Amino acid sequence: MSRAKLSANFLKVMLISFLTISSGLAFDPLKSADDRISKYRMREVIVQLKDQKGTPIKNSPVKVNMLRHQFLFGCNFYLFEQFPSAEQNQKYLKLWSQLFNYATVPFYFQQYESKPGQTQEAQLREMVKFCQKNHIKIKGHPLVWHFPNGNPEWLPNDPKPVEDILKNRILELVSGFPEIDYWDVVNEPTVSWVFDTPVAKWENQEGPIPACKKALKWAETANPKAHLIINDYNVRFGYWSFIGIFSLKKTIQLIFDP
Missing domain, CATH: 3.20.20.80 (Glycosidases)
Incomplete structure (x- = not known):
C-alpha cells in the first residue's frame, strides 16, 4: 500500500472516530424523551368485551385495573x-x-x-x-x-x-x-x-x-x-470514546492487513 493511500485512509479513520465521539457529546436523551415514550410505550387499542356466552357487551360501564x-x-x-x-x-x-x-x-x-x-x-x-x-x-x-x-x-x-x-x-x-x-x-x-x-x-x-x-x-x-447486557454508567463521552477508539484500532488493522 502506498504512503499516500495509507495517509488518506488514516485520516478517514480519525474523522470517523472523531464524529463517533462528538455525536455522543451532542446527544441529549431528555429532549426527545416524550417523543420516544409516545412512539415506543403507547399505542391505541380496541378492546371488545364479551359475556360468558361470547356475546359482545354493549352500553355498560367498564372499570379497568392494570x-x-x-x-x-x-x-x-x-x-x-x-x-x-x-x-x-x-x-x-x-x-x-x-x-x-x-x-x-x-x-x-x-x-x-x-x-x-x-x-x-x-x-x-x-x-x-x-x-x-x-x-x-x-x-x-x-x-x-x-x-x-x-x-x-x-x-x-x-x-x-x-x-x-x-x-x-x-x-x-x-x-x-x-x-x-x-x-x-x-x-x-x-x-x-x-x-x-x-x-x-x-x-x-x-x-x-x-x-x-x-x-x-x-x-x-x-x-x-436470556437478555445479556453490558452495563456501564459511563455512557456519554467515555462510552463513545471507548467505541471510537475500538473502531479506530480495528480500522487501522484493516489498513495494514486488508
Missing part, C-alpha cells in the same frame, strides 16, 4: 431478608412489590463466593422465588466486574486461570438460574484500565471488546433466551 405492564420499573433488591425483625422484612417486601416490577439481585463475586465453592446460592434462590411468585422480572448483577467487589481474595493474579474461573462462573450461574430474565454480564468495561485487580488484568490483557465478546458468548451458550 395488574402488570411491559415497562420495567425497578431497583436493587439487596435488602431482601436483611432487616432485624420479621415484621420489617414483610413490610419491605410488601412495599417493594407494590411499587416495582423489576428486581436487580446481587451476584457480586466477592460476596457470592468469598471462598471457593462456598456460595450464597440458597439466599439468591429465595429472592428469585419471591420475584417469580409476584411476577417481578429479575436481573442478575454482575457476572464480570474489575472492581474489588468482583474479585474474591482467592482469585489468582494470572489472567489465564482467571479467564477459566470467569467462564465457569458465567456458565454455572446463567444455566443454573434460568428464571433470571436479564444479566449484567460485564460491568463498567470502559474503566477497567484504571484497576489492577485479577479481573481487571484479564480484561486489560484481552482488551475491553474481546473480553466482552468472550463473556457474552459464554452467557449465551448457558442460556440463549
Whole structure:
C-alpha cells in the first residue's frame, strides 16, 4: 500500500472516530424523551368485551385495573431478608412489590463466593422465588466486574486461570438460574484500565471488546433466551470514546492487513 493511500485512509479513520465521539457529546436523551415514550410505550387499542356466552357487551360501564405492564420499573433488591425483625422484612417486601416490577439481585463475586465453592446460592434462590411468585422480572448483577467487589481474595493474579474461573462462573450461574430474565454480564468495561485487580488484568490483557465478546458468548451458550447486557454508567463521552477508539484500532488493522 502506498504512503499516500495509507495517509488518506488514516485520516478517514480519525474523522470517523472523531464524529463517533462528538455525536455522543451532542446527544441529549431528555429532549426527545416524550417523543420516544409516545412512539415506543403507547399505542391505541380496541378492546371488545364479551359475556360468558361470547356475546359482545354493549352500553355498560367498564372499570379497568392494570395488574402488570411491559415497562420495567425497578431497583436493587439487596435488602431482601436483611432487616432485624420479621415484621420489617414483610413490610419491605410488601412495599417493594407494590411499587416495582423489576428486581436487580446481587451476584457480586466477592460476596457470592468469598471462598471457593462456598456460595450464597440458597439466599439468591429465595429472592428469585419471591420475584417469580409476584411476577417481578429479575436481573442478575454482575457476572464480570474489575472492581474489588468482583474479585474474591482467592482469585489468582494470572489472567489465564482467571479467564477459566470467569467462564465457569458465567456458565454455572446463567444455566443454573434460568428464571433470571436479564444479566449484567460485564460491568463498567470502559474503566477497567484504571484497576489492577485479577479481573481487571484479564480484561486489560484481552482488551475491553474481546473480553466482552468472550463473556457474552459464554452467557449465551448457558442460556440463549436470556437478555445479556453490558452495563456501564459511563455512557456519554467515555462510552463513545471507548467505541471510537475500538473502531479506530480495528480500522487501522484493516489498513495494514486488508
